[in-house]
Amino acid sequence: MQNQPDWQRDGARHVWMPYTQMKTAGVPWPVVATDGVYVTLASGERLIDGVASWWTACHGYNHPHIIAAIERQLKIMPHVMFGGIHHEPALRLAKRLSQLLPGDLNHVFFADSGSVSVEIALKMAVQYWLNQGFAGRNRFISFENSYHGDTSGAMSVCDPDNSMHAHFKGFLLEQYPHKIPRTATDCQAFEKFVAERVDRLAGAIIEPLIQGAGGMRFHNPESLSMIRQVCNQHGLLLIADEIATGFGRTGTMFACQQADVVPDIMCIGKSLTGGAIGMAAAVATTGVFEAFLAEDTSSALMHGPTFMANPLACAAAGASLDLFETEPRLAQVQKIETALRQGLAPCRDLPGVVDVRVLGAVGVVQLQQLEHREKLMEKYRQLGVLIRPTKDVVYLTPPLVISENQLQKLCSTLVFGLQEWSAGDE
Template structure:
């Protein structure tokens, strides 16, 4: 048996892990280093990372262009507060994001995590109405949705099926409905919105894919319907693109572009820095921004994370955007999707499998009941692939740099793990 590293053996009892029942969970795998698609474990094993460290490392680990940009920034200005001061990387990044996003999504508020970016979006929307003398502080959100783990973001996640159901009743009251998928749904949702007239500040949705809710897909029609409803009832529309934004779906950088819909507010994180450093952005339209302009200081957006617009994070993000411009990430995402469609298809006929679906660089095997997560994960690790199943799915969201051999490796591990489980589900 390989000896545990000293840092792991001595520190393990002090670290509280995310989404983990610490009494029963398998010990985490100690990682010594990472490069490209691969995690190198302390015992020398290598694993192909099939989920991009929670969907973030789209360019792989340690891309030299991002590393060099961060190193340069570290040597000149690692961080400076944005309150009353400015630095080059944040201002360049804000302009680039404004130019990449559609329409007049021109005003960028930086923060340091996706949950905070969504909190800022909700705060913007609510205060937009407060500044106009209207107390509209509730949101229309959707079953299967997930927007973060802080209290306000938990309140717009699925209250029954999501990971935050334990807090039901303790969160901010919202209006939770099913996503509209046809004209009849759109009409019914409009009637419901009308019943909550004067209460709702806006609508918040994960565009095209509900990620942590189970990798559930919907069509552009859904987002177009939400835009129509928001306009008809004078609501603000928020797209949480923290998962799907920046190339994951293949057809465009952002889901809003794929759907042909401009929201009022967009949130980004994860792939923004290529998974290198924590950074998030909440981008608002001109209408929203102008709603905060006033001689009254209380009409300002009173929010300011200490590390907002961190210079090294912004340098990493600018380097990440360079790679989207210079390397064929969208083409790679589409190629990954085509290969996953072909290689995951055999799982459709396996016992216990409910569905197999692919969208862009997202591949999903869904089961009839909750997945045996630890067992499936262990089976994939034995085959040299790092995946982390949850709920009723085994899924992959590989780095967009993944080549054909990497995708073949990931897909075969997934299918073989499911075959092994389906042949002996009680083991």
């Protein structure tokens, strides 16, 4: 193909891309640099990133404070294993996270990706029961339209029918999916469902307030409270997967806080490092942690990713937390919410649009259906923005530092692109 840089022409056929049919997919766009809210392509085009690299770049790209922290750490110790030894960046970060997280989520188990943190959370919950002599409590309540990652434990708690992992039924552990309770009647039905299976259940896992990759669906804080209440009633551990929603995205630092709910285990990732480098964690309450304490090692948590607590990632995460303290991120989220409500409202009048919803710095345009997603993405590229629709939604999760003008451009471009799209100009 014309105009491809050497590294792309020679290397692209050796890379297996995510979520991609490699036979039919077009050539991915080569990105050569990032800064602020922009990604720069090899062609020189600068696109406003409407999705903050899958919800990660909350402070924008290349924030100097995060870069400086990584550079400092890079010269001292880029990596060291975490087995039997530990280090200052990890300990400082664990303490800060436990202070920041709600309730007594005080025990931080570091991981290298969100999916792995979900695996760890599930394992913690199962072993919590094992350590107390309950061998059969090893299944989970999961929820319709949920998405928790791509490793097999995480896949098992995704929606078994309506997720990209649906064809792995039979390979995956069978869990107990249920719809999210939204009313008192729903809650009664949910409670009955749990009561009938309680001997098999270790816990429940939920993406609080926003279900992301399963279709960008919202639920109210009340739903979360009801789930917490039913978990309490039956002694189930509640796992909150805040990998996408954590760190300000929904308007509070963590989505659970809007329901005043403290989970027993919380998974965090994505924006944890300001999106600069991969890191995640499963954070447990004191009660969960103490269930693993004994004189012998058989009740210890046997898990340890090679790159857990990577010092560069810890440094980046520490710097990201500094920015949450020193810069007005939550106030910015409020402004983004208002601007998204206004900016996306015109979509309501477009044919094929069935819903427009906004929560915090997440704006969603729900379509009846969306075919040729890549072509729509390409159209947006030509208009100067990076928007990557998923399933039947076109959504925005911009960097939280996006300016008013940039956001306006993002929204108006999203609307214009869809207008042209629905007029059949694809």
